[in-house]
Amino acid sequence: MVKNRWIEAEARALAEAAGESEAEQALALVIHASRLIGADRDLVLHGGGNTSVKVKRPDLFGNLRDVIHVKGSGHDLAEITREGMPGLWLDELLPLRGLDRLQDEDMVNALRGAMLDASGPNPSIETLLHAFLPHRFVLHTHATAMIALADMPNAPEVIREIFGERMGVVPFFKPGFDLGRAAVGTFEENPEVEGLILLNHGHFAFGGSAREAYERLVEQTTAVEEWFAANRWPARVHSSPEPRRAVEVLPLLRGACGAVSAAHSGNRDAPMPVIDLRRSDEIDAFLMREDLDILADAGVATPDHVIRTKNWPVVLRPGDEIAAAVSAYAERYRSYFERNAARHPEDRTMLDPAPNVAWIPGLGIAGIGHDARAASQAADLAEQNIRAMAMAQGASGYRPVGEAQLFDMEYWSLEQAKLGRTRPELSGKVVIVTGGAGAIGLATAQAFAARGANVFLVDLSQEALDSALESLGEGHDGLALDITLDGAAASAVEAAVRRFGGVDILVSNAGAAWTGAIAELDDALLRKSFELNFFAHLAFSQATVAILRAQGRGGQLLFNVSKQSVNPGKNFGAYGLPKATTFFLVKQLALELGPEGIRANGINADRIRSGLLDDEFIAQRARARGIDEETYMAGNLLRREVEARHVAEGFVALALAERTTAHVLTVDGGNIEASLR
Ligand SMILES: [Zn+2]
Structure with a gap:
């Protein structure tokens, strides 16, 4: 009220x-x-x-x-x-x-x-x-x-x-x-x-x-x-459908929308949209209505909404083949366009015919947009729309404006101008960053966000996560959990899918260093290091690949490897061994997933101020070498300290290098012993 x-x-x-x-x-x-x-x-x-x-x-x-x-x-x-x-x-x-x-x-x-x-x-x-x-x-x-x-x-x-x-x-x-x-x-x-x-x-x-x-x-x-x-008559409803999981529906929907956009634009690599899912008792009740199809066909409640929601939602019932439903939607949109454009004096260019709203009985309603903000706006309008529909239909019927007037509004030159703005290069890409609240993770999240991506942070500490998310602003989200636990990676990836509809890029970054001489290394400590520095990387890549495969439109896996993977430091075996395995993982993933358009790349960074290399540790290592801290941090060929933001830019560069896979990029200011061929 x-x-x-x-x-x-x-x-x-x-x-x-x-x-x-x-x-x-x-x-x-x-x-x-x-x-x-x-x-x-x-x-x-x-x-x-x-x-x-x-x-x-x-x-x-x-x-x-x-x-x-x-x-x-x-x-x-x-x-x-x-x-x-x-x-x-x-x-x-x-x-x-x-x-x-x-x-x-x-x-x-x-x-x-x-x-x-x-x-x-x-x-x-x-x-x-x-x-x-x-x-x-x-x-x-x-x-x-x-x-x-x-x-x-x-x-x-x-x-x-x-x-x-x-x-x-x-x-x-x-x-x-x-x-x-x-x-x-x-x-x-x-x-x-x-x-x-x-x-x-x-x-x-x-x-x-x-x-x-x-x-x-x-x-x-x-x-x-x-x-x-x-003046409210109760709607006749079907019994409630089996609840469905976002992870089983949204990546397919996202991929299908991406395929429609690619066919429409002629760009094979056209981006997939972001999906904003809404569920509530009111939405559930609406989706059970017997007249759902009639309302879906009736059109939007006010033409003001049409540029963000299109005139109709795509309805995805349990058992529907999602790709087929989305392509039928696009066909229907095309004929709507052709029918109405024909009576227009000026030429009109068809918009992307993929849906902007989905009604998914058993799951909720979804706003679909080119980034999280657009998806959320479409979802807000879709929610208002079903509320208005239910009110009108519950009183004396719902008869919105006809398609001809609606077309004039959707293809009105002044409204079209609102949509024609150029977008940042990674607009709407969904990026998961593990260890996202740490120095390198947050810098990486910021670098992707600055190019329009929607970031999902995963970190051990809720407090650090909250403050990292606050620094990123709107359009990003995250989850705090211990990624070495069984099933943690799958649930983190599923949370990202619930929030944004899918995933495009994984930045598997979380890591921690344990030290000790290899000859006396404690077995439990080495296994612990393997859990975080190798198995968590593997688990996140597997969980992400499952989503990328459902979307069917490629994607990429990025790993924070380490200089230790190729250039061991004394007493760093517990860190270097799993990192060397992760280095190998990059190549194995690239080899097996390349044919699906999924790329795998990594970064070997060294001597970055972070949780692994804190001020105390830096002071101690500088003292051990008899040099000041500044000289220690700039101990590379370029004689410049390498910062977290430089690693972040390396990840972005790999993300943008569309024909690069199985590559590990060195971001260490230059170190001949650690340089790759
Ligand atoms: Zn108005």
Whole structure:
């Protein structure tokens, strides 16, 4: 349920902090109302919705003119600031209403031309609607209950039943000039209305003050929520399906989407998407509905969602062949595109036809996107969508906008521009890093994250893991466990699959050094070292390969080997022996997995400040050689200390070297004795 978050004292303090200017105070208040709206996930999601305020400001000639501040495109209401609310001269926008038609590109150009600050962000696509309405404060949302209402076949009657004459009803138009004109037309038929419901789209509320507009928005949304609570028929459901495991479904789905993308783009190595799985009692109940297929075919609840979710989900029931289901989806999407593109005057280029949402009875619903953020946005919208579907279907039926209008929105040049941004080179690659909270592990995670990858850290210490994850920011995850335990690698890899849908790259990095003269070496100590420095590497590579095989699109295994694997140090046998075995493992994996496109490479690093080589140890070894610590750390051909970040860059370089396998890269500043052929 939406709630009223307005606190008058808080609003007054913000307005006062904005200074003496009435315009600045009004702007501060609309920003406040916008943030309150943004805080409510049942009102808006991910850049959805927009707000505006009309003020007076002097121009360069000292004339006081009307100005509208409206949300800038690409800004999110939850975090909006003054910079996200560009101002436009209202007297330059109002005459546009007299035009018979206005192309989208011309509209955007006219909006930009009317801006007070030419360097500001593009004003919202719904700016003209805000501008044409006379109210000082105008707020627009796509609240779950409102889109459910707007998608019912008898929406106008229900709106009248709930609101009487207080609410205007606007027929569906694509956002922009036509919608702006239709909305103000509806308002003018009855200037007493306190809000507008846009059929198949969303809701506008307005008022003379920010508080009035916001409270009307909340009150009107609440009235609709209450109507649905009182008008709810239980859905007929199937008995609950056998629960399924993410690891048995998502890698297949991910691989199938990757195959569709590869065929579409003509790039064999096209990246696979990230998958964000959601499960809850509400989702489980929805997926048991008898009318699931009907709803899956009905389409999205608001066209605002279509660029992130497409019009339909792919439905994957137990027993369905996943690759076949995904390719049938892509075929269906292609014919939808061809059917609708044919009636378009301008050429349109088909988007990647892979699904962006999956409904998986027995598992949950999944958002599918080019990286973790896009997948999470698709999942959020998919969740809101099923909630709206269930509400409408439980009352008088769910009838969203038809495919022709939907196509116009999906293939609208302005929306397409939002998607065309270039992505970082490792965007959406899922990378598991073991020992991920240590010096080399974290530096490696940071280096991959900086290139757009989504990282899953595995580390022994929960505390270290938490702080490492915090330093990485959003879009990454991890698990704390002892990787030498039986089954640990498999459960860590499975956790990464549950979180991101699969794996692309393993950086098997965790290690620890034990010392002792080889002639008297304790057997138990050597075995312990083998557990971590060899068997954990083997177990992680096996668990990862199982996922890579399910995805069927190659992948790679990277190992932190060690200079010790080829150049033994005195008393380091307990470390060098398993590392030498791991060196061999790289070659064995490369040999056996190459035909499947799975590469295996490693790094031999030496003398890096880390858990293995801490300050105390460095001091001790420098003393033993009679040199200072700095000289000791720079004891290589280049005479420069090698840092964790240099090893990290080595891993990234190997990840990007697409035709390199069975290779071990040396990152030690140069050491002739340890150099490979
Ligand atoms: Zn909208």
